[in-house]
Amino acid sequence: MSVTISFNNVIKKYNDKPVISGLSLDIKKGEFFTLLGPSGCGKTTLLRMVAGFNSIEGGEITFDDKVMNRITPQHRNIGMVFQNYAIFPNLSVKNNVAFGLKNRKIPKDEIERRVDHILDVVQISQFKNSMPENLSGGQQQRIALARAIVMEPNVLLMDEPLSNLDAKLRVDMREAIKLIQHEVGITTVYVTHDQEEAMAVSDRIAVMNSGVIQQVGTPREIYQRPANIFVSNFIGRTNIVERSLKKVDNRQVLIMDENYQIDLDDITQYAEEIIKVSIRPEEFTISDTSEGMAGVIQHNVFLGINVHYTVQLSNGENVEVTEESTLGEPLEPGTEVKLLVNKEKINLFHYESEKNILEGDSYAK
Numbered sequence: 001m002s003v004t005i006s007f008n009n010v011i012k013k014y015n016d017k018p019v020i021s022g023l024s025l026d027i028k029k030g031e032f033f034t035l036l037g038p039s040g041c042g043k044t045t046l047l048r049m050v051a052g053f054n055s056i057e058g059g060e061i062t063f064d065d066k067v068m069n070r071i072t073p074q075h076r077n078i079g080m081v082f083q084n085y086a087i088f089p090n091l092s093v094k095n096n097v098a099f100g101l102k103n104r105k106i107p108k109d110e111i112e113r114r115v116d117h118i119l120d121v122v123q124i125s126q127f128k129n130s131m132p133e134n135l136s137g138g139q140q141q142r143i144a145l146a147r148a149i150v151m152e153p154n155v156l157l158m159d160e161p162l163s164n165l166d167a168k169l170r171v172d173m174r175e176a177i178k179l180i181q182h183e184v185g186i187t188t189v190y191v192t193h194d195q196e197e198a199m200a201v202s203d204r205i206a207v208m209n210s211g212v213i214q215q216v217g218t219p220r221e222i223y224q225r226p227a228n229i230f231v232s233n234f235i236g237r238t239n240i241v242e243r244s245l246k247k248v249d250n251r252q253v254l255i256m257d258e259n260y261q262i263d264l265d266d267i268t269q270y271a272e273e274i275i276k277v278s279i280r281p282e283e284f285t286i287s288d289t290s291e292g293m294a295g296v297i298q299h300n301v302f303l304g305i306n307v308h309y310t311v312q313l314s315n316g317e318n319v320e321v322t323e324e325s326t327l328g329e330p331l332e333p334g335t336e337v338k339l340l341v342n343k344e345k346i347n348l349f350h351y352e353s354e355k356n357i358l359e360g361d362s363y364a365k
């Protein structure tokens with residue numbers, strides 16, 4: 001039985017020093033939910049609180065409506081998968097997965113049925129009788145996943161489960177983990193510092209920094225409408241530039257340079273001030289007309305599907321621009337270009353608070 005998980009104003013201290021000071025968060029039943037943030041931001045601390053390994057100094061954690069603060073880890077019915085998957089090397093794949101069920105004194109034929117089913121779900125049935133040492137890292141991680149899921153936990157916790165795998169396998173395994181999670185439907189809390197991995201697997205993501213949740217949303221929401229500059233920088237790549245919002249002829253415009261203004265009248269009526277603007281590299285177009293922000297190509301990097309350019313603007317700033325590769329040669333350093341900005345996809349932030357001016361409107365598509 002999958003559960004909802006709620007943090008209500010939770011406080012965590014280590015040696016009297018608060019690392020989480022009043023955090024609230026709701027994770028839905030059956031959801032694949034990821035805690036994402038830089039090292040030391042408190043992801044593992046939250047995960048360990050769900051598992052019951054960490055004491056809580058204030059507030060409540062609930063599963064459905066039941067307060068869990070004082071419930072021991074053994075009584076929470078939680079499955080866990082970590083980067084060191086701690087498989088028993090002396091047991092076959094089948095016996096690794098059956099281990100927990102045998103401890104629960106479940107009848108033999110039921111164990112067999114459940115193990116067979118789960119091995120099927122994680123697609124390692126053909127290795128049922130193999131010893132783990134003869135399996136690849138990805139296959140071993142599937143054993144660890146099977147071993148957790150077979151117990152039919154209320155909650156599945158995964159802490160950087162893919163970080164020991166090589167780059168290509170990580171990509172394959174994250175697809176697999178997402179599919180398996182959707183198939184079994186267990187509420188899952190996943191910890192990673194890898195934003196691309198978080199985007200690939202999650203239904204929703206909480207972006208954290210210094211023990212504080214910065215934003216909760218679907219991968220698309222946090223990419224397209226980051227709540228603040230931190231999220232904007234942490235998710236994907238972006239250029240942050242400071243520019244003036246002005247009223248010109250009674251229309252709201254953003255002054256990109258002396259010859260290029262973006263009309264934002266249909267997007268914001270936000271007075272006049274200096275703001276921070278986030279423009280993702282793929283939201284620039286190198287113009288073949290005379291319109292656009294003036295710049296000079298500094299260098300190009302050919303990456304197959306895309307070419308990355310560093311472009312120096314007339315005020316000396318460098319911006320990163322991505323264009324799809326075409327059959328032609330990339331533009332050479334020294335080439336003068338004009339950059340157009342896709343105004344539908346830019347984000348505007350208040351200068352001081354660094355909060356998104358547009359957050360909460362219906363403009364994110």
Ligand SMILES: Nc1ncnc2c1ncn2[C@@H]1O[C@H](COP(=O)(O)OP(=O)(O)OP(=O)(O)O)[C@@H](O)[C@H]1O
Pocket residue numbers: 014015019037038039040041042043044045046193
């Ligand atoms: N047992 C502990 N005793 C004291 N301080 C701790 C302890 N565990 C974690 N911390 C501190 O709490 C903060 C959050 O740590 P946590 O391990 O939750 O971060 P994280 O986001 O999981 O980081 P990482 O990605 O590096 O694992 C850090 O400042 C860390 O130094």
